[in-house]
Amino acid sequence: MFADPQSIKQDGTTAVLFPRTSVGSGIGAFTSPDGQMTGTVRQTTSKARKRGEMRVTARKVSADPLNPAVNVEKSFSAYVVIDTPLVGFTNTEIKAGYQALADWATAQIDRLLNGEY
Numbered sequence: 550m551f552a553d554p555q556s557i558k559q560d561g562t563t564a565v566l567f568p569r570t571s572v573g574s575g576i577g578a579f580t581s582p583d584g585q586m587t588g589t590v591r592q593t594t595s596k597a598r599k600r601g602e603m604r605v606t607a608r609k610v611s612a613d614p615l616n617p618a619v620n621v622e623k624s625f626s627a628y629v630v631i632d633t634p635l636v637g638f639t640n641t642e643i644k645a646g647y648q649a650l651a652d653w654a655t656a657q658i659d660r661l662l663n664g665e666y
Contacts, residue, residue: 550572550577551569551577551579551590553568553569553579554566554567554568554569554579555567555569555579555588557579557581557586557588557605559581559586565581565582566582567579567580567581567582567586567587567588568580568582570587575591575592575593576589576590576591576592577589577590578590585607585608585609586605586606586607586608587605587606588603588604588605589602589603589604589606590602590603590604591604594635597634597635598632598633598634598635599632599633599634599635600630600631600632600633601630601631602628602629602630602631603628603629604626604627604628604629605626605627605628606624606625606626607624607625607626608622608623608624609622609623609624610622610623611623629647629650631643631647
């Protein structure tokens, strides 16, 4: 089980402590002090595979583009899923694959956000 609280860089630079706000079978959630961001961790296992997911969801209220006089809640999520067979790969090999993805995403995030593929 992940430690409580979790330290997450809410604005990308400053670490904020997110206390655990829920726990269930294979899932834990952590929420920012202002309630606008959550972090979730989920673990699932089937007969042949294991899946771990880490997700950050941010919410905010902003004007509706079609009716600027009306404010609506909007959200986005960013997440990583590690899906592996139960046997065949070591944690070191899986972490190397994750690191390759993290490095690639860091270098290319602007292109992704601009709609390139």
